[in-house]
Amino acid sequence: MTEGETPAQVGASSVDIKDVDVIAPNFKKRLSGVTSTIVQLVPYQMKLGIRIATLGPGLPAYLPHIRWTGLFGLWRPPVGRRHRIWHARRNNEMLAGLILKYVLSMPLKLIFTSAAQRHHSSYTRWLIRRMDAVAATNSRSGGFLQVEHTVIRHGVDLDLFHPPQAQDDTIAATGLPGTLLVGCFGRVRHQKGTDLFVKAMIELLPQYPDWTAVISGRITPENKGFADSLKAGIAKAGLERRIVFLGEVDDIRPWYRRLDLYVAPSRNEGFGLTPLEAMASQTAVVASDAGAYAEMIVEGETGACVPAGDYGALRDAICTYLAAPSLAALHGKAGLRHARDTFALENEARSLNRLYEALIG
Template sequence: MLPQDLPSQDRLTVLHVSQPVDGGIARVVADLVRSQVAAGLRVVVAAPPGGTLHVEAAVAGAEVVLWSARGALGTTLSGRRRLTRLVRRTGPHLVHAHGPRAGYAARMALRGRIPTVHQPHCWPFEVVGGWAARVWERYAARWTDRVLCVSEAQRRRGATVGVTGRWVVIPNGVDLRRFSPTDDDARAAAREALPVLRDTVPAGAPLVVCVARLCAQKGQSTLLRAWPEVAAAVPGARLVLVGDGPDRAALRRAAPPGVLFAGAVDSAAPWYRAADLVVVPSRWEGMALVPLEAMACGRPVVLSDVGGARECLPADAADDCLVPPGDPAALARAVIALLADPDRRTALGARLADHVRMAHDVQRMAGAVLNLYRELLAVPPVLTAARAGR
């Protein structure tokens, strides 16, 4: 399928195959699309209907096509056949698959005939568990030119269960134009602009925000178990869960007083800016985007010490920010310590914002991915920073 003569950069076609189409994975794909279109590539995005990815990719200048992988990890024959036909029609020179289902389906369909990058974002054996998911990843690795991990912890986790391959680690990044620090006046304005807060949260009340899909992976149940202790120690404190998902009803039933549910939102940035503290109590991750986005807005974070969490923080912030996963008592202690000390929160937020600017700029991430493509396709180094929009 790959032409004998490599085309010029202006005709280089990259196909991104993604499932799911919302949340952090969709934001990463959309950021890559924007950078690659700016660099002069022809970009095609194949993904199921729904979510936000189709619209964001189209606005960024990509060609968008519908594709969906049904069944366990997208292993159905019909899904692979649809993808094979799509590849023939779009003619990519490289395929970049995102997520376990898309990654397995793409590699089964292509079987190494086109340079293939698999970015799991989260290992399937962490999502569905069991030996089968591990066997699938080991099996598909034979048709993978690079396994792209977002943290060294994620790479080690894959290697531990026997996934072999040519690894590359490129940490996640965030758009520093969309997520930037604000002062106390801006925090008050952000609260006033959000009806859920304006109508129910007294001015100046300590505010903790958790932005995530409402599902088992994201660990909101641990945060709810911790909240009564926080509320007793910090009078007037409020917690807002931002997002929607399959656990919404169960979490509402379990929620103690002082907890608000904001539902799904178009942008999390106003919620970060309204918060005194952002909590990310996940049970597993590759490298979550939410703490990076919150840190870029100058907000202190408390997060579970799961895959990629340590790597997204400056080394001197681990004691303030990290707690064991699934431990409501430890989570409550960390949240109380920061809510009780405004000066400490301010200093920590400034340190975290500086760290994100230096280590997790989305342009750095996107440039590293472009260089990976260049390496795989033997393209001369013409994917310059200037053309990539940096």
């Protein structure tokens, strides 16, 4: 077992469909928030005794999975059950579940988890109304659902995201200038508010020479012009060494531990796990109120939450911590306690398992 693995991650592989009670489909090759949720959650559900398997591309080999040919086994219910659970998180996964259940007459119960914070299309509403149960990742997302639902908040894996433990978990290990680090992680694009973060850093860092800023995340071809304009602004300000684009890193976890402050300036989010990952790493957080961020942060105790898209409010909240690193350290410790008490991934797994049991008994 390697560092960061849970016992449930070791030795998992293709499983026999007759031994599966819950199927977690993943119909997207590219890494996304939904994919990340499945990757982190399934091992914890296994630890709690749920017989669950994944289906689809883009998932690590250690997760239990069924092959596409295993779908032919869905006509027979699992051992000791009358139905299986098909847990969808995307429209195409809901549609597949409906075809399996109503066209092919397979004994399935359908669940959909919604993270969207917008009015759903008529097609999506049509799909949702045909689910046997619906969950929302936060209260705001639930407000856009027009059906009965259960709020089950995402959690963070406290084994994978943890406080600093070694010299590698410090800014000194990075070779970057300064003694304090502020960061913003996620795909570099307008929706994520990367431009707001860069603008704030250009304005604030000259006043606080001990701080350095890092940005990590993928730059897609359609957002290359956006990223290039941010880099040009940084160069014009002469701050290339103090506002650094890391690109996509192989392992983001050490970077959370190296930060003294994490900033999540999104204009729009579904749920958004990065503030929880930062708090679990003992890092204070400044975030917009997009997604579920406002439900994660205890204002003035674990960080600050500002209106999405409000540059002035974001800049001022960041400035509070840049001017008082001791406050960032204090709120980082409070954030760790809050993440452990309220947002442990095991809590999400237990809540989902209760929903499963209510459907298949």
